[in-house]
Amino acid sequence: MAFTVSINGETREIDAPGEMPLLWALRNELGMVGTKFGCGIGMCGACTVHLDGQATRSCSLPLSAIGEKQVSTIEHLETTPVGAALQQAWLDEDVMQCGYCQAGQLMNATALLNANPSPSSAEIHAAMQGNICRCACYGRIEKAIAMVARGETANV
């Protein structure tokens, strides 16, 4: 079955079963591999995309459930002011070790700051606890988010 999905502002045709998770349509049908596979059950956050601006686990989102909603992925993040600021903060703080989870961390953090531009530490923890970093770069992730929230990076 063919689905028409808006991804990063472009209309894309995907010929795949409606049960196929968006993650695997992105990665294997469209060749957009920035969105990562981590667990397949929505427990790790590596596959986070934005669906109408909401952080959404693409491994658990069937194509048939997207409808008219706008999908935005890590490949598009630098075009958004908050996303670009977070990317820069990630680099300034040298956040990552292996880096595999960071696309999901950045997508989740961007949704957080769009909804709550000045989160407390507890609010950052609550919003980010769905995203596992196996290398445990959590301290730097929190610091980078807090920096952007305080407007401390050059891009804001």
Add this chain to the structure above:
Amino acid sequence: MSDMAVLSRRTLLKASALVGGGFALTATMPMLARAVGTGAAPAAASLNAFIAINPDNTITIIGKNPEIGQGIKTMLPMLIAEELDADWTQVRIEQGNVDAAKYGLQIAGGSFATPLNWMPMRQTGAAARAMLIAAAAQRWGVPAAGLRTEPSMVVDPASGRKLSYGDLASDAAAMPVPDAASLQLKNAADFRIIGKSVNGIDSPRIVRGEPIFGVDTQLPGMVYAAYERAPVFGAKLVSANVDAAKAAPGVIDAFTVQGNGNPAELVDGVAVVASNWWLANRARAQLAPVWDNGEWAGHSTAGYNTAARAAMASGEAQEVFNEKGDTAAAFTAADKVIEAEYSYPFLAHVAMEPMNCTAMLREDGVMEMWAPSQLPQGGQQSVATYLGVTPDKVVVNLTRMGGGFGRRLNNDYMVQVAAIAKQMPGTPVQLIWSREDDLRTDFYRPAGWHKLRAAVDASGKMTGIEDHFVTFANEGGSFNPAVMSNDEFPANYLPNVRYAQTKMATAVPMGALRAPTSNAVAFVFQSFLAEVAEATGKDLPTLLMEIVEGAEPEAPVMGFGGPNPGFDPRRLRAVTTKVTDMAGWGEPVADGHALGFGYYYSHQGYFAEVVEASLNERNQVVVHKVWVAGDVGSVIINPTGALNQVQGSVIDGIGQALALAVEIEGGAAKQSNFHNYQLPRMPVTPEIVVEWVMSDNAPTGLGEPALPPVIPALTNALFALTGKRIRDLPIDTSKLV
């Protein structure tokens, strides 16, 4: 010590011109290149680095080792660039592909990269610098001895003339290659790059979501594979309904694969290949495989625990592996005997990027692979053996990895994809494991049990120690890390020692998990020594200092790739003193909080750590702060990366202690995904303060040694808080009330 005889420290250097007017240099260092873990030895025994200087003054440096997030792709080129005296802003780093003849051993494991490469990488840079100076001397007609360098420039102080490395590159390539012994390396005080933080070289690409990991490999016409294997370890495939899988949507092919019984190479299974991995994985449900579980389906963690406790209670061990003095007499004469049993579970690695590999059987008969592997030369050998070809017929492109933690030292996924791709010549195949495959098909940190006894005399001095270690004999043929050191501390500092072991049979595959052995034994011994300290009215730091009082450094030991300095009690004392000062050890702490101390020496690094913990209103453990003092030698090569490794190791260890266990039930792993294998998440993160003790030793690695001591530091804090001793991991908080 026979290995030492074949070690030659003579460095051979050779240069060759690069296409385009650049200049290439390779440094070859004959050394013992043998694989750890799999037993598969890389074919060649040389170590090379590669420098290319372009006319535009940019410099390409090859990072030869696999990057798993430990920062090695950034750090090894820093060593080369330092002695090359390169302008770091003009350096471009490329990942070296798998080539034992060119690069020597390529491994991410054992925290080996720093000690093994500290000299040869710097010599590689220094040799290139000498050739650039020689080229400038020739052009100016002056002696080379009078010239010096500034970043990417040769300078003549007498005249003030300067030439860029880019200008000199072509001439330099024609210069004789200097003998390594003639190379003058920089004094540490002159370092411009080493010791300064350099951020991760791949990070800009990663934050943009660019394809960089193994699973991001994309090739024209590529198809995707899933691999169904038996849940029960050691089982054999009887039959499967491949036709039903072939009829599923998107499926291109499905076929059975016969393994060789070695889980580190290939176990029996069924491959399903489709146009999309999700379709391939979904079609596995149609296979209805029948397995012959043999004798192993009856195995369980509960059964192992019962057998281990019985073995410890019997007092009869299979083998004594360290006996010193007369422990029987020491215990008879003892004023106090402290006795306790400890245990720890199987653990999985769960790297964030699930196991995967891409392969294509080319028309020329070469199996080309794109492999996220910590030991890719071992994988190359395993694939070649499986295919019945020489290793040169297996070309391995090395990709960045989404974590390793030791899992990717075993290359089973490489052999699996080769077995599939061989059936589909000319078609690139990407094998991906589900998270369930990953958790249930691991090489687990072995579970273990220890019964310890300590003898203390009337003066409160420890006079003897006994350990009955119950562990596993590996039936599967893969590397067995279910061992402990013969001279596990404090054996060398007590007059009476008896370390013995009993091995149980298992088919559960076992492997190296970050700080193997140490990640378990540190908990056991540092907890037990804390019990001894408690029984004698002192604290653990005081007991450790007493045990090594006045002791001198031990003799050098043969390590991987050369002799390593022996254990140095002075370094134990230094990190212990440092961390107790940092943490205000012995001073009052916040109401309801308590401090605990842990120390461990592993991977040539000395770490002492203090944990501040409490229990919240739901009786959950809260770690507030961790102080870390570490000694890994004379310099911290890349401070930002070093700090990240230590902080990550601390949280990794806390996560293991709080929640992690893989249980075996019915011969299979019970845990299957992150809902029942609960990794630490952001709210667990304590404040982590790290300080370095600098010592006059060559720098050593940081991927592992900061992890082991945090676990006993935490359980010792919980004892200080509650008076209850945690002797089994993970922590059962119901035992704290």
